[in-house]
Amino acid sequence: MGAEFVQFSLTPMLIGVFAAVACALPGNFLILRRQALIGDAISHVVLPGIVVAFLLTGTVAAIPMMLGAGVAAVVAVALIEAIRRLGGIEPGAAMGVTFTTLFAGGVLLLEQSDTSGVHLDVEHALMGNLESLIWFQADGWASLVDPVALAALPPELGRMATVCGLVLLATILFWRWLVMSTFDEGFAQAMGLPVSAIGLGLVTLAAISAVAAFDAVGSIIVIAMFICPPAAARLMTERLGVQVAWSVAFAVVSAVLGYVLAGYGPLWLGASNAVSAAGMIATVSGVILGLACLFAPHRARIGAGRSPDAV
Amino acid sequence: MRKSTGQATLALAAEAGRTKLPDPVPGDCPMAIRGLTVSYGEKPAVFSVDARFAPGAMTAIIGPNGAGKSTLLKAALGVIPRVSGEVRVFGQPVEQARDRIAYVPQRASVDWDFPATVMDVVLMGLYRQVGLLRRLTGAHRAAARACLDRVGMADFAARQIGQLSGGQQQRVFLARALAQEADLYLLDEPFAGVDAATERAIIDVIKTLREEGKSVIAVHHDLTTVRRYFDHVFLINVRKVAEGPVDEAFTEAALNAAYGGSLAAPYLSQLELAG
Incomplete structure (x- = not known):
């Protein structure tokens, strides 16, 4: 574990960790608000937005992609409302139809456009390109203090680290707002909290995480990281602060273990090729959730519903 | 707030006939409401309601199911949007009086599985x-522990809220309101689905609040306890039916008007009605 690790595995692993943590943090609150599928929805809806942004600008840059994703989200909300009202269809079905249709549209658009020069095709949209985010200039741990080598770090690393830091900072700064408006919105509003803005802010934060992570690791891991680590963490504790800490730990373990298993697991089993890191990370997070369901100390509470005598 | 045309019409209808502003609300009036209209669709849930709650009183808001009791409370607090109407709390707009209001929502309105x-x-x-x-x-x-002590829940401080009985959960909500050290307490169905011990604990706390000079307004559904627990009533069925001291306003005529004559005579005779 030396030069080769730093060059080929360190940066993808870190990007995976930052992406997983950035999604898991807002995921805690989305799950408690019963909006867990918003992460799923966002990761689907952003695809056509990102593709259109690429077609218009010709580059895979962060700002246009973010704008494209934002426009796509607005279009999605308008479509859901239109289907619900004009078609008289229940909101859940209207959302499902809209998200999958937009995602499918994005896939078709992607297939038709010439994106051969960049990391933007159907495979990357689903699974990202984690394995290719390597650090060519590195030749060992010493590169971590070598300014020339550091300048050649893949830009995804800085982007994902920034987003992760932003999400972490927002979670800490607005902790009381998030907790109070998630637990008891009416009370929070009576206290003078801007509950609508808090809800919108949370979804926006989730969207920023999703778009940044989508760029680096694809939509599979985005969906998994919004839900699996927080859901597993909920089963470990009855305190929200502790839950969020567990969710971060599970996200980190999923990213590191998933990356290692994808790269070396098949070799240990005698196969010759590595498997998709994003796929393996999502799988590991799912296994952690499964284990938590079976063995975690507070598993009895989740999904128990409201107290039986509540109306 | 976005208003549909239906809601705009409703607001106009609610305003019709009002030609002058009301008298200024004195600063000791815990809550005054003028022309409050709330609608979830085309049909109003609360229509053009005026109210002036008495200071230092315990007021029960009563009326049949769907009469807009909780809606009145929530809209007055700004928890749900109002189509029209003004609310003054101690003479100020409600937004400026938040420090003086404590609100206890319905227990069933939150998810008690929440990790807290x-x-x-x-x-x-x-x-x-x-x-x-x-x-x-x-x-x-x-301070929080002292509030838990007042509702008899100090031993449960470290308990996860989902492990409590319904009555215990209601007492925790009341303790949270006590921690606000407010002057006006608004309670939404505080006795709904609670055990007898909790009901007694809650009413003891409320009576102590009144002795301290605080005002209490509670949405209440059990007519048989109105006279024992409260000194003022506010009857509503979308529109205001009656308001005032129990001795004056809690009458058979008012109840028949609010409940559309659906209350049986033997039941009414148990209520120690006024007049």
Whole structure:
């Protein structure tokens, strides 16, 4: 574990960790608000937005992609409302139809456009390109203090680290707002909290995480990281602060273990090729959730519903 | 707030016939409402309601199911949007009087599986003191514990809220409101689905509040306890039916008007009605 690790595995692993943590943090609150599928929805809806942004600008840059994703989200909300009202269809079905249709549209658009020069095709949209985010200039741990080598770090690393830091900072700064408006919105509003803005802010934060992570690791891991680590963490504790800490730990373990298993697991089993890191990370997070369901100390509470005598 | 044309029409209808502004609301009036209309669709849930609650009183808001009792409370607080109407709390707009109001929502309105302890919930009542970022100190925890003590729940401080009975959950909500040290307490169905011990504990706390000069307004559904628990009533069925001291306003005529004559005579005779 030396030069080769730093060059080929360190940066993808870190990007995976930052992406997983950035999604898991807002995921805690989305799950408690019963909006867990918003992460799923966002990761689907952003695809056509990102593709259109690429077609218009010709580059895979962060700002246009973010704008494209934002426009796509607005279009999605308008479509859901239109289907619900004009078609008289229940909101859940209207959302499902809209998200999958937009995602499918994005896939078709992607297939038709010439994106051969960049990391933007159907495979990357689903699974990202984690394995290719390597650090060519590195030749060992010493590169971590070598300014020339550091300048050649893949830009995804800085982007994902920034987003992760932003999400972490927002979670800490607005902790009381998030907790109070998630637990008891009416009370929070009576206290003078801007509950609508808090809800919108949370979804926006989730969207920023999703778009940044989508760029680096694809939509599979985005969906998994919004839900699996927080859901597993909920089963470990009855305190929200502790839950969020567990969710971060599970996200980190999923990213590191998933990356290692994808790269070396098949070799240990005698196969010759590595498997998709994003796929393996999502799988590991799912296994952690499964284990938590079976063995975690507070598993009895989740999904128990409201107290039986509540109306 | 976006208003549909139906809601705009409703607002106009609610305003019709009002030619002059009401008298200024004195600063000791805990809550005054003028022309409050709320609608979830085309049909109003609360229509053009005026109310003036008495200071230092315990007022029960009563009326049949769907009469707009909880809606009136929530709209007055700004928890749900109002189509029209004005609300004054101690003579001020409600937004400027938040420090003086404590609100106890319906117990069933939250998810009790939420990962929080009893202490966590009561500490939320101190939000106006600590704000977004100030640290919680030992003094804050001691204050929260004292509030739990008042409702007989001090031994449960470290318990996860989902492990409590319905009555215990209701008492935790009341303790959170006590932590706010408000002058006006608004309670939405505080006795719904609670055990007898909790009902007694809650009414004892409310009576103590009145002795301290606070005002209490509670949405209440059990007509048989109105006379024992409250000194004022406010009857509503979308529109205001009657308001005033129990001795004057809690009459058979008012109840028949509010409940559309659906209350049986033997039942009415048990209620120790006025007049």
